[in-house]
Amino acid sequence: MVKRYFLSNKDIKELSNAVGELGPVFRSAKKVEVYELNEITTVYLVDDKPLVAKLTVKVDSGQREYIIPLLTYFYLNPPYIPSYPTVTVDDGAVPHIVNGADVMRPGIKEISGNFGVGDVLLIKDLKGRYIAIGVSLMTADEMRSTSKGKVIKVIHHLGDKIWNLAQELLKAK
Template identity: 80%
Template structure:
């Protein structure tokens, strides 16, 4: 069951302090609407734009909460450059990733930034377009030193349910 409600200014301030880098999106907002899709997915609609999601992701060590920018935000606001590590994948990996596959090490062309196991990573194609957001399954050094296997769990990608929901919310 979907629940929708607006946050008070006090709640917006608390949330902006709790979400790290994405806090500036909330601090500058005139209104923030919460769209709770289910227990695992919440979308934050900031000034009528779906920009951020809170996801409960099952990992090997249990369930972990991630607060991520939605991919639609990169297309709404191309000037926004988040401060996340970026993984660039080859053209052969793109169709698999946008269909929900996790990222395998052989498909990676470039690794930028520092990260540890469980950190959020942005995944882009060779043309620089963001195609997915994932969670690293290893540290940057481990990823650079391995040649095979699954290295990133994809948690949001182009054309997934979150992408479609965000596009619908933009039209409203």
């Protein structure tokens, strides 16, 4: 059951204050439509563009809520680019990640920025294209010092359900 509705200006202001890094995206919006797919996934259309999602993700033994930019966000030339930490993966890792696999340490070529366990990371290929968004399973220092194992849980990637929904919503406008 999909629920769609528009936020009032007051709700947009409250949301922009609550989403931290992504606040400027909402502050400059003329309208924000909420597209609730289910109890764990909500997509926000900012001025008719699917730019942000709220996801409830199982991390370790609990559930955490994340508000993330959609990958379409980086391809729509928005006026504001959030400054999340990034990892760059090698060409061998890309097909696995875009098929939903988590990121393994041997596939990482570069780690940029500092982050803690559970922080949102952007995942890029060697050409600098954003291919996925994930949640760190360790700190930046731990990730730099390890050479094996799963290090990032992927929560959104090119070709997943949210990506496909965003493409459909863009075509519908």
